[in-house]
Amino acid sequence: AQKITQTQPGMFVQEKEAVTLDCTYDTSDPSYGLFWYKQPSSGEMIFLIYQGSYDQQNATEGRYSLNFQKARKSANLVISASQLGDSAMYFCAMREYSNYQLIWGAGTKLIIKP
Amino acid sequence: SAVISQKPSRDICQRGTSLTIQCQVDSQVTMMFWYRQQPGQSLTLIATANQGSEATYESGFVIDKFPISRPNLTFSTLTVSNMSPEDSSIYLCSVRDRGTQDEQFFGPGTRLTVL
Numbered sequence: 009a010q011k012i013t014q015t016q017p018g019m020f021v022q023e024k025e026a027v028t029l030d031c032t033y034d035t036s037d038p039s040y041g042l043f044w045y046k047q048p049s050s051g052e053m054i055f056l057i058y059q060g061s062y063d064q065q066n067a068t069e070g071r072y073s074l075n076f077q078k079a080r081k082s083a084n085l086v087i088s089a090s091q092l093g094d095s096a097m098y099f100c101a102m103r104e105y106s107n108y109q110l111i112w113g114a115g116t117k118l119i120i121k122p
Numbered sequence: 123s124a125v126i127s128q129k130p131s132r133d134i135c136q137r138g139t140s141l142t143i144q145c146q147v148d149s150q151v152t153m154m155f156w157y158r159q160q161p162g163q164s165l166t167l168i169a170t171a172n173q174g175s176e177a178t179y180e181s182g183f184v185i186d187k188f189p190i191s192r193p194n195l196t197f198s199t200l201t202v203s204n205m206s207p208e209d210s211s212i213y214l215c216s217v218r219d220r221g222t223q224d225e226q227f228f229g230p231g232t233r234l235t236v237l
Binding site: 041109 | 123153159164165167170212214216218226228230231233
């Protein structure tokens with residue numbers, strides 16, 4: 009069964025609008041971490057934001073915030089005031105604390121239109 | 123956060139040859155990982171590089187094809203041996219930083235094309 013699901017293969021968004029990228033996960037481990045990465049066409053994998061399963065507050069990093077809904081097993085990435093440079097692939101990932109591996113979603117290709 | 127560099131950044135190689143990719147980290151880290159990303163796909167873990175011992179390979183990856191060295195806590199190499207076009211991928215080095223948050227950072231990647 010899929011442990012990380014990103015249901016949006018691609019998205020087009022107008023510049024300056026907010027964007028929500030969906031991510032749902034499945035785990036029975038009570039302790040886990042959730043990650044979002046950005047991969048531009050250059051290929052590098054850029055860490056954006058991290059949310060621990062016991063964190064009470066939603067994580068924020070500049071224009072990025074993570075909408076963590078634990079009961080729904082949802083960890084959506086919100087990008088405020090999108091910019092042309094936000095066009096990239098975005099990957100959601102999870103690490104269960106019983107396992108050292110990152111489990112990856114299939115990714116969402118985001119294109120920001122001018 | 124850890125700063126990771128990889129060499130080469132890209133290469134075009136002939137079938138049957140081997141390529142060694144280097145990964146350098148600016149701080150000592152316990153866990154280093156090597157990933158492969160085939161075109162249009164997500165990341166797949168090849169192996170965990172352990173300092174002072176053999177690497178731990180994931181299912182579907184073997185040491186003869188992907189030998190790994192980890193001579194110290196800041197450096198590792200991955201060799202892609204006897205290459206075929208199916209090995210054309212981005213290869214990424216990654217480290218786990220168990221500081222204030224359990225983050226994981228990636229190098230810039232090596233884009234490999236095998237003809």
